[in-house]
Amino acid sequence: MKTNAALRVALSASLLSVWLAGCMVGPNYKRPEVSAPAQFRAQAHPPESNSLADLPWWQVFSDKALQGLIVQSLNGNYDLQVAVTRIEQARANVASVRSGLFPQIGYDVGASRQEVFNPLQTSHNIVYNAVGWTLNAAWEADIWGRVRRATESARATLFAQEDVRRGVRLSLVSDVAANYFSLIELDRQLVIAQQSSRAYKQILDLFTNRFNAGRDSRLAVERAQAAYDSSNASIASVTRAIGQQENILSVLLGAYPRDIERGSVLTAQTMPPTPVGQSTELLRRRPDIQQAENVMISANAQIGVAIASFYPRIGLSALFGGQAPHIDHIFDSSFRVWSIGAGLTGPIFQGGQLRANYQQSKAFWDETIAQYRGTVINAFRETSDALVAQQTLVGERGALESQVNALQRSVDLSVQRYDDGRASYFEVLEAEQLLFAAQVELAQTQRDQLLAVVNLYKALGGGWNLNEASWSNPQGNPQ
Numbered sequence: 001m002k003t004n005a006a007l008r009v010a011l012s013a014s015l016l017s018v019w020l021a022g023c024m025v026g027p028n029y030k031r032p033e034v035s036a037p038a039q040f041r042a043q044a045h046p047p048e049s050n051s052l053a054d055l056p057w058w059q060v061f062s063d064k065a066l067q068g069l070i071v072q073s074l075n076g077n078y079d080l081q082v083a084v085t086r087i088e089q090a091r092a093n094v095a096s097v098r099s100g101l102f103p104q105i106g107y108d109v110g111a112s113r114q115e116v117f118n119p120l121q122t123s124h125n126i127v128y129n130a131v132g133w134t135l136n137a138a139w140e141a142d143i144w145g146r147v148r149r150a151t152e153s154a155r156a157t158l159f160a161q162e163d164v165r166r167g168v169r170l171s172l173v174s175d176v177a178a179n180y181f182s183l184i185e186l187d188r189q190l191v192i193a194q195q196s197s198r199a200y201k202q203i204l205d206l207f208t209n210r211f212n213a214g215r216d217s218r219l220a221v222e223r224a225q226a227a228y229d230s231s232n233a234s235i236a237s238v239t240r241a242i243g244q245q246e247n248i249l250s251v252l253l254g255a256y257p258r259d260i261e262r263g264s265v266l267t268a269q270t271m272p273p274t275p276v277g278q279s280t281e282l283l284r285r286r287p288d289i290q291q292a293e294n295v296m297i298s299a300n301a302q303i304g305v306a307i308a309s310f311y312p313r314i315g316l317s318a319l320f321g322g323q324a325p326h327i328d329h330i331f332d333s334s335f336r337v338w339s340i341g342a343g344l345t346g347p348i349f350q351g352g353q354l355r356a357n358y359q360q361s362k363a364f365w366d367e368t369i370a371q372y373r374g375t376v377i378n379a380f381r382e383t384s385d386a387l388v389a390q391q392t393l394v395g396e397r398g399a400l401e402s403q404v405n406a407l408q409r410s411v412d413l414s415v416q417r418y419d420d421g422r423a424s425y426f427e428v429l430e431a432e433q434l435l436f437a438a439q440v441e442l443a444q445t446q447r448d449q450l451l452a453v454v455n456l457y458k459a460l461g462g463g464w465n466l467n468e469a470s471w472s473n474p475q476g477n478p479q
Helices: 002-019 064-076 078-101 146-212 218-252 279-285 287-308 353-419 425-459 468-472
Strands: 104-116 126-141 313-324 336-345
Touching (some): 146 425, 279 287, 353 425
Antiparallel strands (some): 313 336
């Protein structure tokens, strides 16, 4: 009779938990409204249907040497490997939290021997032997959805970590490309410095010959010598910068510092078309925006966890086992024990702890909303910055190219005028100095144009639709 009563209690509690299984306290997630502008600031054309972000990175950065470096970085970069391990940690955490939905089953096996003093028999004491085993089970009926909300929060954290990996991967591709373009720009600077050194050496020889012939002063020779020494110092400085830039790229590849392979030189690099697409698509392309939203989802679920803590917990427990004085009797029916029961526990007075936890969860939810909206605004700013850079750099490059051509002609004219005795040494040196400074500035502008493409691709969330395998092993890409 007692057994049947216990079974009826357990069955009633199970039916109650099934009836209330669909009940979860706390708010269901709803994305906060964000009013995105119809198009990006500085967008030169009406919104297109396609976007630069839809292209895989190897179609944006066509330099074969750069493609090889990007593949190496995706396979070897340690920051990316850290992001991958954090995903695995988050995935394991989801399984750990979700385990609370299932019965927790365990076992216990023990043996003991005890000697008790017997005052009635002074010849010997009484010895007791005990050997036993039990199987125990406990299950909490997740009536209020506390475990399910916690699982929802953990799963959103997992998705956020996957978005972090996407962000690290996109940043890695962009950083490798940006540093590569900076490297070939330094290569261009080195060529300019070497050309400058040769030109100043020719001028120094010219002034020296004229001084030895008594046709010019010692001052012209000294000024030419100073310009020649300055150009040699520039060669050493740029060479040092190239070595350090190669070290930066090596670390991004996950390798020790080494020489970096080059492909096309700076002046041979091509600019791909850069449509930006619909502005609203930015919300689903950018990994940092997706990460911020998953953090919001996790925070919203934690409010449900905090609310569920106000309600009682209902659980079932069961035990079955055996105990006997000798091990060969522990499975005898006469020595078996069992129990089954249901329990309810809940808070009465916690000194304000539960309410404080709830208020903290609400405040964190508000914080994640502000972070989400701030991330969206920052994404539009970065995209607009890249567009502004693209537009203005076109005119800047054209003006600098015209300036370099004009200064090259002025150098030729000043040398001719000097040979004819119609100009001083100062005019020749000034023309050379202006030319080489303008050439360096033009090289930096050419680099900045390439960096603007990199920044736009990153700002738009480029490569968002690539599958996992394609990122580090694109078809036809060098290995």
